[in-house]
Amino acid sequence: MTHIRLILLLCFLLPRFHEILCNIDTDTDALLSFKSQVSDPTNALSSWSLHSNHCTWKGVTCSKLGNKVQSLTLPGLSLSGKLPPHLSNLTYLHSLDLSNNNFHGQIPKDLAHLSLLNVIQLSSNNLSGTLPPQLGHLHRLQVLDFSVNNLTGPIPPSFANLSSLENLSLATNGLEGEIPSELGNLRNLSFLQISANNFSGQFPTSIFNISSLVFLSVTENNLEGELPQNFGHVLPNLKNLHLASNMFEGIIPNSISNASHLQYIDLAHNKFHGSIPPFSNLKNLTHLILGNNFLSSTTLLNFQFFDSLRNSTQLQDLRIYENHLAGELPSSFANLSANLQHFCVSYNSLTGNIPQGMKKFENIISLSFENNFFTGELPSEIGALHNLQQLQVQNNRLSGEIPKMFGNFTNLYLLAIGNNQFSGIIHQSIGQCKRLTFLDLAMNRLGGTIPREIFQISGLRILNLEGNSLHGSLPPEVGTLKQLETMNISGNQLSGNIPKEMEACSMLKSLVMARNKFNGSIPTNFGKLASLETLDLSSNDLTGRIPESLEKLQYIHTLNLSFNHLEGEVPMKGLFMSLTKFDLRGNNNLCSPNKETAQKLGVLLCVGKKKRKILLPIVLAVVGATALSISTLFVFWTMMSREKKRKEGEISVLSTPLQGLPQNISYGDIRIATNNFAAENLLGKGGFGSVYMGVFSFSTGETATLAVKVLDLQQSKASKSFNAECEVLKNVRHRNLVKVITSCSSLDYNGEEFKALVMQFLPNGNLDENIHREDEKSGSFLTLMQRLNIAIDVASAVDYLHHDCDPPIVHCDLKPSNVLLDENMVARVTDFGLARFLSQNTSEKQSSTLGLKGSIGYIAPEYGQGGKTSTEGDVYSFGTLLLEMFTAKKPSDEMFKEGLSLNKFVSAMDENEVLKVADGRLINDFESWKQSSKCIVDVIKVGLCCTTDQPKKRWSMREASSKLQAIKHSMLAL
Structure with a gap:
């Protein structure tokens, strides 16, 4: 009895003794409370029972004295629910690991009591809310890992008090704001991972002074800053440097080679400029990724750079794509590590031959030389690279025959050598690449037949x-390609x-067979190609009727059967009732029994058989005689009219005309071509005039469909707009600008x-109408x-x-309705009526003559x-x-008012919310939800970086273009 009284007395007088001996069930209660509030679908916590000591339970480790819980380790058990605050009752807890589960809700601030x-x-997990600043009181904390959750808000400055912290991992959340410079006080920090968030502002230079850092990753944020010139001296222990997809700028310091432990360097998708420094001392380097920056080089600098990597014998990945590299690749390219797996110098301005010496790269997986100016032949020694999976040399100036080497590529799945000057035949050995999914040989000079082995x-x-x-x-054998989605021949x-x-090609989405000599009829069973979205059989010698089975194609949005010899009635059901992108021109024997449909399709009105037998010869005779008379008068009138215009200087040619089209087009030509400016030929109206479609017939016998922008000269600024557009368009030429044939400035018949x-x-109309198309059922939205x-x-x-015009030109009215789409959905910018030339001597007064420059x-x-x-x-x-x-x-939109704009609306959201406001049709468009979602978020980030309120903080168009190219590159590479 005396002993019991003594114990009770100690329980009240000594708190620690109380915890150990007097209240030994506290941890058990806390654990059971945790279990009761957690969903456990795999029954992982079945051992947690009062029938056994809690120290024997799964995931629980206790101290030797007093059975106090020191470690709770339950990763990857599919547990879910909110984290209960009762965890704070485990007062002796040293380690808490609940990673890779499905916990949601906020992080309990009561953890700060431990x-x-x-x-x-x-x-x-799926944790949300903000980081509790109270956690900054945990002075013994060494590892803090909240990565891959849905956390928002800033990093609390109180985290700078975590003096023992060695590992801080907050990657892949929605955290934002600036990174506290006080984190530079964490002198024991060796691992800092904050990638894939929304951090912005200057990256604290103080962090570059944490000499204990081994791993630094801040990729995919909006951080600015420069690497310190003494980088390699202040971070001597650094092994991994990940700064990709930010806005870092400046030069890459030469001192980076002094960080001799570096293994992984990723500086891609930033604004680094200048030459690439030597990497002479990095013997442990495995990855060097510098893509999508503004780095430059010459042949001499290329020699120096590749020579500096001679000692990096562990190098596996070297990517310097989308920069401003120029000159030739040196022969020392062959001195790179034999462990090399990925080599990419695409989207630069490199010249000369692709260097020899690749035979040693037995482990190479991908070679990317595309979008440069390489000449000469493709090295045949590439055939020795048996592990090669991707070979991309498209968009260069390579020539000669394609080496007969494909039988060695048993792992190759992507082969792109299009848009070069290769000649000879397509070797049947390509058929031995049994894993091939992507084959691009387009736009070369290849002849012969298509090897059956390809199919x-x-x-x-x-x-x-x-x-x-x-x-x-x-x-x-083409029917054996069950997985084929796109074929362009x-x-x-x-x-x-x-x-x-x-x-049998049931997965086919795009079939383009235009401009060949195919004959016979369109297969009647093409309606079985249920996934087809684009069908282009134009400019062949096809005959017969249009198969009625095409009516069954639900997803088709582009149908081009023009310039064949098709005949008979056009089917009247299914896609032919809803399709907007079709072309049946040049099939003179096609007809429709419905007048309205005939006009819509651009075909004849069908005539009954009896009437046709009687009327056809009469109609032909009358039409022939009339046409002959009109042609004679038209030729005479045209000659006289053009002679008059020549003398009066009426015609002004703006740019090189489309091949085969005459440069002189008069008011009379335009009036006839547009059917006296008929309403059915009106394509749209703009601020200073209207645009019509016109079908021009020339004295050469050729016809052409052109667009005519007619100025409304009743408006005071229309003439100035016309002159501005003429002045701009005569100085520019680019594949993505609308080509102007000529201008006409004269008097009309009044x-x-x-x-x-x-x-x-x-x-294909303008971008505005394609984005906001309402006929959802036709499936004709932009993918x-x-x-x-x-x-x-x-x-x-x-x-x-x-950037390439001198002086530079500012469009001043960029919007979707001023972006037109050609038959291949290639975009072309139009309407330069508000455009201005920039000059260093241009005064403020001259620059501001337009007032509000553009559209609301x-x-x-x-x-x-x-x-x-x-x-x-x-x-x-x-x-x-x-x-x-x-x-x-x-x-x-009406929702954007009272200071709210489209960019502010989007920028206020985290990544998941952005996907909710994205065009819902896009999420399911691509076969990979994750891939399409990332693409959408990345593109929207580009949009936000272009629409910041402060002009100087906006990206340049060159940067925006490079970023979009990189997004596409990553989409295609997956």
């Missing part, structure tokens, strides 16, 4: 043989019938002044990849205007305050256009 904690591992590659998904000189027939000399076996621009006609390509096209055009919703905020014309204004408009493309929300 003063003995060394480790908190809560990564890979035996069962996994082939994309086949592009466009623009060669291939002949012969398409073999029936246009622009060759292929002949024979279209194989009926193609009905003696009134008439001004017009005659331009290339683009059949994710189409939108990305269009964005790149527009960015390339404006980049050209800003797309105008940069500084223009509204009288700011001068600048390239930054175009960048803002482009960013707004980009956000509209991927959210399908107009900046003029």
